[in-house]
Structure formats: structure tokens, C-alpha cells
Amino acid sequence: MRPPAPRGPLSARLLTLLAEPLRAADGLADLARQSVRVPLVRADEDVQLSLLVCQELDYDGIDGADERWECAAGLLAARRVLEDAFEAELRTETSMLVGEVQDTARHDVAAAIFALTESVPGPPLARHLHRHATRRQLAEFLMLRSVYHLKEADPHTWLVPRLRGAPKAALLAVQIDEYGSGRLERMHAELFADTMRLAGLDPTYGAYVDKVPAATLAVTTAMSMFGRQRRLRGATAGHLAAFEATSSLPNRRYGQAVRRLGLGDAAAAYFDEHVEADAVHEQVATRELCAPLVGAEPDLLADVLFGAAVCLLLDAQAAEAMLGAWRLGRSSLLPAWATPVREAG
Numbered sequence: 001m002r003p004p005a006p007r008g009p010l011s012a013r014l015l016t017l018l019a020e021p022l023r024a025a026d027g028l029a030d031l032a033r034q035s036v037r038v039p040l041v042r043a044d045e046d047v048q049l050s051l052l053v054c055q056e057l058d059y060d061g062i063d064g065a066d067e068r069w070e071c072a073a074g075l076l077a078a079r080r081v082l083e084d085a086f087e088a089e090l091r092t093e094t095s096m097l098v099g100e101v102q103d104t105a106r107h108d109v110a111a112a113i114f115a116l117t118e119s120v121p122g123p124p125l126a127r128h129l130h131r132h133a134t135r136r137q138l139a140e141f142l143m144l145r146s147v148y149h150l151k152e153a154d155p156h157t158w159l160v161p162r163l164r165g166a167p168k169a170a171l172l173a174v175q176i177d178e179y180g181s182g183r184l185e186r187m188h189a190e191l192f193a194d195t196m197r198l199a200g201l202d203p204t205y206g207a208y209v210d211k212v213p214a215a216t217l218a219v220t221t222a223m224s225m226f227g228r229q230r231r232l233r234g235a236t237a238g239h240l241a242a243f244e245a246t247s248s249l250p251n252r253r254y255g256q257a258v259r260r261l262g263l264g265d266a267a268a269a270y271f272d273e274h275v276e277a278d279a280v281h282e283q284v285a286t287r288e289l290c291a292p293l294v295g296a297e298p299d300l301l302a303d304v305l306f307g308a309a310v311c312l313l314l315d316a317q318a319a320e321a322m323l324g325a326w327r328l329g330r331s332s333l334l335p336a337w338a339t340p341v342r343e344a345g
């Protein structure tokens with residue numbers, strides 16, 4: 001990924017370090033500790049961009065950065081500070097939601113996840129796109145979503161080696177579809193890239209990160225935070241289940257939006273694919289992945305629900321930010337960073 005523009009002292013320091021030869025990243029964790037003293041970690045531009053950059057070292061990497069940064073102690077220490085603060089905030093924010101379905105979950109995990117999706121319906125983003133969005137708004141939606149969809153399924157794939165038996169088989173049944181059963185042209189990330197191309201957008205991985213606000217970056221950084229840590233395997237499974245359980249109906253509307261705005265059937269293929277696939281995936285992820293996982297490891301129940309609640313909360317936050325901007329007649333994208341952010345100290 002091309003290095004993004006910094007959004008504050010922490011991302012400025014981090015990106016400067018990554019552009020230099022590998023060395024000790026002294027002080028980066030201290031700067032991270034100062035940076036997470038904000039009202040909302042999940043909505044802070046500097047924190048979320050910094051976290052995304054740290055995590056991208058696990059995926060496609062950052063152009064020009066020494067690949068050994070991925071495992072460099074100073075960088076990992078800073079990442080840990082950011083993820084710990086993010087996780088603590090998300091646990092506090094979702095505790096009531098999780099508490100409400102805990103009793104149901106003790107005898108039916110899948111029913112509890114579906115109940116959670118009902119209690120966080122999210123704003124009417126899909127309805128707006130279907131009926132009212134302009135072509136420009138559809139393009140913004142694609143640019144924002146591209147941060148995740150161009151690496152679709154990768155964050156949950158970290159879970160594969162952490163499972164055994166039936167839950168592993170269920171996860172793979174979902175992931176194999178996500179990767180197009182090994183056919184490039186059917187890979188969901190490739191289908192999304194096709195949609196972007198047909199909408200006149202740049203399908204290069206990370207091309208629009210500079211335009212994507214923290215509210216949307218947080219959707220992806222939470223997934224990567226869960227997926228990368230074995231300790232959070234329950235949350236990863238729950239996140240995937242909620243993600244799949246809230247996908248089929250909105251995708252039908254997104255596909256209709258693409259056709260209404262004249263982009264054609266080929267551009268709608270990504271969304272069409274998810275209408276049927278995710279109606280199946282939601283059943284597999286809830287009943288064949290999460291339920292047997294909790295059956296084998298009952299202590300993971302709370303984290304399965306936590307992961308599901310986080311998926312719903314952050315998705316609603318991102319959708320609300322998008323719709324809120326459009327209601328005011330504004331763009332939902334970040335304006336270009338007007339003045340260069342200087343490195344602290």
C-alpha cells in the first residue's frame with residue numbers, strides 16, 4: 001500500500017520511521033499512550049490511521065518500508081497500546097448489548113447472534129443508496145468500502161489455524177466461497193475491484209485510504225485486531241457471523257442502486273453474489289462455526305457475542321457518518337489534509 005498522509009503526531013512519527021532504515025522505534029509506544037487519551041479511540045483520525053498502517057505490515061505491506069518492521073519490538077509495543085485501548089473501549093461500549101442476549105446465548109448461540117443483529121439495526125444506508133443516492137454518493141460508498149473489500153475475507157482467515165474440527169471446516173466453507181473457490185475472477189475482492197473499475201474508480205489496494213475517515217477505518221482495524229490474536233478467536237468468529245448475518249439484504253439493495261444509476265449488471269455482480277452466498281454464510285457462521293466453537297470452549301461465549309456486537313456497532317457508526325454527511329449536502333470523504341502534519345518532538 002502507498003504510504004498514506006499522516007493525520008497527527010503518532011501517524012507522522014510512524015510513517016517517518018517506516019520510510020527510514022529499520023532501527024529501534026524508541027518512544028513510539030509512549031507517543032501511542034498519549035495518542036489514545038482521546039474521547040473516542042474508534043473515531044480518532046490519528047489513532048485509527050496509525051493502527052491501520054501497523055496492521056497493513058501484516059497484509060500487503062507499506063511501499064518502501066522494510067518488511068522486518070512487522071515484527072519490530074518498538075512498533076509492536078505501540079500497536080499493542082493502540083489495540084488495548086481500542087479493545088477496552090469496544091468492550092465498554094458493547095457490554096449492555098452483550099448482556100441482553102447472554103441468557104439466550106447459553107442455550108442457542110445462533111439465536112443470540114441473530115437477536116443482536118435485530119437490536120442494532122443500523123441507519124438506513126442501503127435504502128438510501130437503493131432509492132436516492134447520486135452517482136457521486138455511490139462512488140464515495142465504493143471508495144470507503146474499498147479499504148476492506150479489496151482485502152475481503154483476509155482478516156477472518158487468520159482464524160483458520162486457530163480452530164480444529166467442525167468449526168474449522170465451517171469457517172473454510174465460508175472462506176473458500178470468499179476466495180472464489182480458487183477462481184480469480186470469482187474472488188470477492190476481485191469482483192469488488194471490477195465494480196470499482198466499472199464505476200471509473202481506481203481499484204489499486206489502498207488507493208483511497210487518504211479519503212477514508214476514522215469511522216470507516218475502524219471497521220477494518222477491529223477485524224484485523226481480532227483476527228491477528230489467538231486470544232480473540234471467539235471475537236473473530238462472532239464478528240464473522242454478525243458480518244454475514246447482516247449482508248444479504250443490504251447487498252440486494254446495493255445491487256439495485258448500481259443498476260438504477262446505470263452502471264450495469266457487471267458492476268452489480270459483486271453485490272448480486274452476496275445476496276445468495278451470505279444467506280448461506282450466515283447459517284454456516286452462526287450454527288456450524290460459532291455454536292460448536294462455544295460447545296467445545298464454553299469460555300469463548302462472551303467473546304463470540306462481543307465480536308458480533310463490535311461488528312454491528314462499528315458498521316452502524318460508519319454508515320451513520322456517511323449518511324450524516326450526505327444529509328448535510330456534504331461529501332462523506334475526508335478533505336485532503338490541508339497542512340502537512342509535523343512530527344512531534
Ligand SMILES: [Fe+2]
Pocket residue numbers: 152178188274
Ligand atoms: Fe464476500
Ligand SMILES: [Fe+2]
Pocket residue numbers: 174178244277278281
Ligand atoms: Fe460472505
